Amino acid sequence: MEAPRNSPAPDPGHAPAPGHVTTAGIAVDAPERMRDLGRELAALLRPGDLVMLTGELGAGKTTLTRGIGEGLGVRGAVTSPTFVIARVHPSLCGGPALVHVDAYRLDGGLDEMEDLDLDVSLPDSVVVVEWGDDKVEELSDARLHVVIERATGDASGTTGTAPEEDERRRVTLTGYGQRWTDGALTALGAAFA
Structure with missing residues (x-):
C-alpha cells in the first residue's frame, strides 16, 4: 500500500484555494477489495458530495460505485449507466440518494451535463460521475476525484503476468475544497491497508 499523503495536487479543471487539497493513495489487489473501498468511502460521503471517477475501461470505476451504493444503503443494482447516462x-x-452518471458518451462538457440537472440533484444526493474529467468540475468547488490505475503492465492492460496481478490497482483519492481537509481521506488510506 502506498503511504497516504497530504500534499497539493494539480487539478486540470476548477482549482480551489491553495491549501485545500488532500490526497491519499491506496493499493487495491482484487475487485472485492475495490468494492470494500467503496463501502468505506461511503461512510465519508454526505448529501451534496460530488465524486469524479477516472480510469481506463475495466479499471474498477463501476465496482467502486457499487460499493459506495452498498455503503449508502441504496435501492437497485448499481450497474454501469453507459447507455442511460444517469441512474438514480x-x-x-x-x-x-446515489446519482450514478457515466459521462463517457457526452462530449459537450458542462452544457450537456446541465441537461441532466445534476446541479438540482447535488444538494440532496451523492453524485458519482464516471468519465467526468473536464465536464463536471464546475458543479462544485468541493469534490472528490478518484483516479484508478492498473498497478502492473502498460496502458493497454497487457502485462504478461499472472491474472491476479492484472487485478491490482493504484487508487488516488484527491479531495478539493474545505470539505476534504479534515483528515478523513488520510485516515481512510491508513485504515484500508
Missing part, C-alpha cells in the same frame, strides 16, 4: 438509486435507510 434512492436510499433505503433515510440517507442520501
Whole structure:
C-alpha cells in the first residue's frame, strides 16, 4: 500500500484555494477489495458530495460505485449507466440518494451535463460521475476525484503476468475544497491497508 499523503495536487479543471487539497493513495489487489473501498468511502460521503471517477475501461470505476451504493444503503443494482447516462438509486435507510452518471458518451462538457440537472440533484444526493474529467468540475468547488490505475503492465492492460496481478490497482483519492481537509481521506488510506 502506498503511504497516504497530504500534499497539493494539480487539478486540470476548477482549482480551489491553495491549501485545500488532500490526497491519499491506496493499493487495491482484487475487485472485492475495490468494492470494500467503496463501502468505506461511503461512510465519508454526505448529501451534496460530488465524486469524479477516472480510469481506463475495466479499471474498477463501476465496482467502486457499487460499493459506495452498498455503503449508502441504496435501492437497485448499481450497474454501469453507459447507455442511460444517469441512474438514480434512492436510499433505503433515510440517507442520501446515489446519482450514478457515466459521462463517457457526452462530449459537450458542462452544457450537456446541465441537461441532466445534476446541479438540482447535488444538494440532496451523492453524485458519482464516471468519465467526468473536464465536464463536471464546475458543479462544485468541493469534490472528490478518484483516479484508478492498473498497478502492473502498460496502458493497454497487457502485462504478461499472472491474472491476479492484472487485478491490482493504484487508487488516488484527491479531495478539493474545505470539505476534504479534515483528515478523513488520510485516515481512510491508513485504515484500508
